[in-house]
Amino acid sequence: MYRYDEFDHRFVEERVAEFRGQVARRLSGELTEEEFKPLRLMNGLYLQLHAYMLRVAIPYGTLAGRQMRMLAHIAEKWDRGYGHFTTRQNIQFNWPKLNDVGDILDALASVEMHAIQTSGNCIRNVTSDPLSGVAPDEIEDPRITAEVLRQWSSLHPEFTFLGRKFKIAVTGCAVDRAAIAVHDIGLQIVRNAAGEVGYRVLVGGGQGRSPFIAKKLREFLPREDLLPYLTAALRVYNLHGRRDNKFKARIKILVHEIGIDAYKEQVEGEFAAMDRASVAAPWEEWTRIGAYFALPDLPARAGEDAGLERALKADPAFAQWVEQNTHAHRVPGYRAATVSLKPVGGVPGDATAEQMRVLADLAEAHSADELRITHEQNVVLPHVALADLHKVYRALAGIGLDAPNRGLITDIIACPGLDYCALATARSIPVAQAISNRFGSTRRQAEIGPLAIKISGCINACGHHHVAHIGILGLDKAGVESYQITLGGEPADGPAIGERTGPGFGFDEVPDAIETIVNRYLELRESPRETFLQAYRRLGMAPFKEALYEAA
């Protein structure tokens, strides 16, 4: 994992001091509320429906045990004992007081964390694959690139007052677990014919009220050109992106309106004219950062473990969890384990301080002191020995985080919705809870198979409903919550935006509607191996639409 050097420490400490000064200048009237707002947002502080909300950056979703323990401490000392992990691999605290925020930022700085650029019209926390450094088919750990980008984008003099927020995601595998096609810039680490590592660059993806799948900007960008090229891409956006309408200000709209060819031509022109060497990260900086992401020192182990085999036979619930929630590891004798933050009927992504502490303990004892937050709002213990899996599972069961549902119908993504968010038009969390309760049976979930439900409480689509197999969008229709359903969205495997089924459903009708869709799928699938998404792609909307609207 990356560790701060003296400069990183000083940078974050100065930033906290600067923020305290900004709060004081706001209180003295030197800064107006309008001026203060983007400054607090760039430090992660929102004003929500009921209180301030502090969004803390978890760069590319990677945490050490002591950092998770600090999040638990913050939750207890300055919040209400829990935190909410988000689709951008960050954590949100929903109830901090403005006067405490400086102290919270100091506490974060003491464990090499911050809230810089988790909001505002700037380059946001760079996200990545939760299985970075673990996946057997990875070309290179994408967190090296993500950390280079984190540093480069922090308080960038030219790109801190963009037209709108700017999100970058990086993956190091052909299998994309970082949803790069729905980011402003998506980077896939690839090798060219000469065996050199570089990037396939996508641009202009995004969700919100106008969803777009990103378009290809470069088939291969050499690594040394990454920062100059992104500088060119951002500069063209900063100069030419729309400023007249907040809802048309993302880069996806610029790319859509002028076309990918015209955008690319401008970027390449800017890139060609630039003094690239003066902008690029020096090679020594890549190797310096890269060294932090070497595979941890995992003791050699056999590829099989007799104790594990016995436990799998003796404990069917554990076997189910191993089957559903663990992933292949590049080192024999290890698995990566997803800790689902989606207990049946629970709030997606929430964790209590006690749960965070147990996760920290487990990371230290059984996962080389590492944790990952996923964009599906779960946690990964990336390096668990086969021999430790049962022990880890029982510890998770002790805190109610043993749901064997990763990728299944109750592994629901949901934004905070009208329970917290000032932008929301409808509730999200209670909808997720109702669906989760409806499909709570482990056996039924396994029978249905892979199915991603994602819920957003407004058009801004923080719940990623556009790229859900079944997406749910909560709107306000004349003071009444109404939920639109979309089908067939997918963030990675042939990325696609879901299509609307038709008129929306009332709050109480949503679980029935989902059940109708699922039952129709179960009737029509060719075999239990045909997933919902595959069946939808084969069958199209018609049978589902008919089931939803014509039977009634």
Add this chain to the structure above:
Amino acid sequence: MRLLDRTGEITDAWAFVEGEEPAPDAPCILPYDRLEEALALAAARPGEVGLHLPNDTDPRGLKPHFGVLAMISVDFPSFADGRGFSIAKCLRLIGYEGRLRARGPVIADQFAYLLECGFDEVWLPTHVAQRQPVESWLAQLEKVSLSYQRGTPERAHGGAGNAPARASILEQRRAARSEGARG
């Protein structure tokens, strides 16, 4: 109104000409839509004529005239509209070495960024200048001492304006490495 650079408040020697006002017989900044007139005047009175650019102007078109334009002022209609940062960066990259001014209701918290993008000075309207004392602007440069970027160009025309507002962490790491290698 107030004009300041990294040393603090300075005197404004430039008249800002708006709309169809006649250009005075003194250093003056003309609006971009009077470009032809400004260039003719600049040829006759070298060092005394500047141009004020709206922030949707493509600055590359001005390159042939850099030799005669002693001042370019870039409009910031709002502190939140960051196009001016990229315009300044472009102007410096393509070789503009004259005086560069940011004009509008920008805030002290942006001072280091403005300097790093190539601005020499900031012109504030009265309502902003009244709220934000000069001390806050100078304190901002003290408060943030480090940046992660490189490539803040050093310019040829000399003076205190040359050094970046913040020290580059990457350059400092590089220096520390070569020191380590020597030691």
